[in-house]
Amino acid sequence: MVDLIADITGSVGSIGYGLAAIGPGIGIGIIFGNGVQAIARQPEAYGVIRQNMLLGFALAEALALLGFVAPFVFGT
Amino acid sequence: MKSAKAPVDSQTPNVAWTVMNNLIAGLLLYGGLGFLIGYLWGNASVGLAIGAVFGLVASTYLIFFRLRNLDGGPNTQREA
Amino acid sequence: MQGAVVPMAEIEPGCHLGNDFGCGFPAPDASIFEFEPYFGNFTKPVILLLLGSLIIIVVFLLAFRNSKLIPGKLQSIGEMGYLFIRDGISREVIGKDGDRFVPLLFSIFFFVWMGNLWGIIPGAQFPVNSRFAFPVGLAITVWILYMYLGMRHQGPIKFFTNMMFPPGMPKAIYVILAPIELISNVIVRPVTLSIRLFANMFAGHLLLTVFTVATFYLASLSLVGIVGSATSFLMTVIFTAFEALIQGLQAYIFTLLTAVYIAGSLHAEH
Numbered sequence: 001m002v003d004l005i006a007d008i009t010g011s012v013g014s015i016g017y018g019l020a021a022i023g024p025g026i027g028i029g030i031i032f033g034n035g036v037q038a039i040a041r042q043p044e045a046y047g048v049i050r051q052n053m054l055l056g057f058a059l060a061e062a063l064a065l066l067g068f069v070a071p072f073v074f075g076t
Numbered sequence: 077m078k079s080a081k082a083p084v085d086s087q088t089p090n091v092a093w094t095v096m097n098n099l100i101a102g103l104l105l106y107g108g109l110g111f112l113i114g115y116l117w118g119n120a121s122v123g124l125a126i127g128a129v130f131g132l133v134a135s136t137y138l139i140f141f142r143l144r145n146l147d148g149g150p151n152t153q154r155e156a
Numbered sequence: 157m158q159g160a161v162v163p164m165a166e167i168e169p170g171c172h173l174g175n176d177f178g179c180g181f182p183a184p185d186a187s188i189f190e191f192e193p194y195f196g197n198f199t200k201p202v203i204l205l206l207l208g209s210l211i212i213i214v215v216f217l218l219a220f221r222n223s224k225l226i227p228g229k230l231q232s233i234g235e236m237g238y239l240f241i242r243d244g245i246s247r248e249v250i251g252k253d254g255d256r257f258v259p260l261l262f263s264i265f266f267f268v269w270m271g272n273l274w275g276i277i278p279g280a281q282f283p284v285n286s287r288f289a290f291p292v293g294l295a296i297t298v299w300i301l302y303m304y305l306g307m308r309h310q311g312p313i314k315f316f317t318n319m320m321f322p323p324g325m326p327k328a329i330y331v332i333l334a335p336i337e338l339i340s341n342v343i344v345r346p347v348t349l350s351i352r353l354f355a356n357m358f359a360g361h362l363l364l365t366v367f368t369v370a371t372f373y374l375a376s377l378s379l380v381g382i383v384g385s386a387t388s389f390l391m392t393v394i395f396t397a398f399e400a401l402i403q404g405l406q407a408y409i410f411t412l413l414t415a416v417y418i419a420g421s422l423h424a425e426h
Contacts, residue, residue: 089413131336
C-alpha cells in the first residue's frame with residue numbers, strides 16, 4: 001500500500017470546472033480580440049465580422065458550459 | 077453637453093448575452109429532460125450527459141440560424 | 157474561519173509559512189459575508205444600502221433644485237449623469253419614446269453603482285451587491301417590468317409567439333428550438349442578470365480580502381515575508397483600482413441590459 005503524499009478532499013468538481021474554464025476563456029479572448037482588430041481595420045465589414053465573432057463565441061462557450069455539467073455526470 | 081457623435085453599437089452586448097442565455101437554456105432544458113428520462117430508465121448520469129450534449133448542439137444550431145439574419149449582417153436586405 | 161471580521165489575533169507571532177504550529181493562513185471563506193446586526197435587525201449591508209440611497213437622493217436633490225439655464229457646478233455634474241443615461245443608454249437602445257423609462261434606468265444605474273462603491277470606500281469596505289438578495293430583488297423588478305410591458309404592448313399570446321418563433325428558420329426545427337427560446341427569455345434572463353452582478357462583486361470582495369489578509373500574514377516572517385507582504389500590498393492597491401473599474405462597468409451593463417429588455421418588449425423583433 002502506497003503512502004498518500006497529497007490528497008484533495010472536498011469538492012473536486014469545482015476544481016474540474018475551474019480547469020475546464022481556462023481554455024474557453026483564452027479562446028473567447030482571442031476571438032473577440034481578433035474581431036475588434038478586424039473591425040478596426042475595415043469598419044464597413046462590421047456586420048460580417050460581428051456575425052462570425054458571435055458564432056465563434058457560442059462554440060467556445062459551449063465547451064465551458066459542458067465543463068460545468070461534467071461533475072454532475074461523473075460525480076460521486 | 078454634446079460630444080461628437082460616434083456611432084454607438086448597442087446591439088452587440090444584447091446579442092452576446094442572448095447567445096449565452098440560449099446556451100444555458102438549451103443545456104438546462106435538454107439536460108433536465110435527459111436526466112429525467114435517464115432516471116426513469118436506470119442510468120441517470122448517462123441521460124444527463126446525452127441530454128446536455130444534445131441541448132448544447134441544439135442551442136448552437138439555434139444561434140447559428142438566428143445570427144444568419146441579424147441586422148447589419150451580410151443577409152440584410154439592402155434598400156433599393 | 158468564524159466571525160464577521162478577520163481575527164487578527166489569530167495570526168500569532170509564530171505563525172508563518174511552513175511551521176509546525178498548525179496556525180496556517182486563515183483563508184477567507186464565505187463567512188466574511190455574514191454580519192451580526194448592530195441594532196434591531198439592521199446589519200451592515202442594510203445600513204450601507206440605506207446610507208447609499210440617502211446620499212444619492214441628497215446629492216441629486218441639491219443638484220437639481222433651483223435649476224438655472226446656465227448650470228452651476230453641482231447642476232453640471234447632475235446633468236452629466238442624467239444625460240449619460242438618457243443619451244448614452246436610453247435613446248440609443250429604446251429610442252425617443254423610451255423617455256418615460258429614463259428615471260427608472262437612472263435610479264437603477266446609480267443605485268447599483270453606489271452599492272458597488274461601498275466596496276472600496278474605506279471604513280465600510282463591503283460591496284452591498286455581494287449579498288445575493290439585492291441583485292435578485294433588482295432582477296425580479298426588471299423581469300416583472302419587461303414581461304408586463306411585452307404582454308401589454310403586443311398582446312399576451314402574440315408576445316410569446318414572437319418570442320418563441322423568430323422568423324427565418326427552417327420550419328421543422330421549431331419544435332426543438334421554441335422551448336429553448338421560451339426558457340431563455342423568461343427564466344434565464346433574470347437569472348443571468350442577477351448572477352452576473354452578484355458573482356462579480358462577490359469575487360472582487362473575496363480577492364481584496366485575500367490580498368489584505370496575506371499582507372498581514374506574510375509580514376510575520378523575517379525578511380522574505382516582508383518582501384511577500386509588500387508585494388501583496390501592491391497587489392491590493394492594483395486590485396482596488398481594477399475593482400473600481402469593474403464596479404462601474406457592472407452597473408453600466410445592468411442598466412444597458414435593462415434598457416435592452418425593455419426595448420425588446422416594446423418593439424418586437426421581426
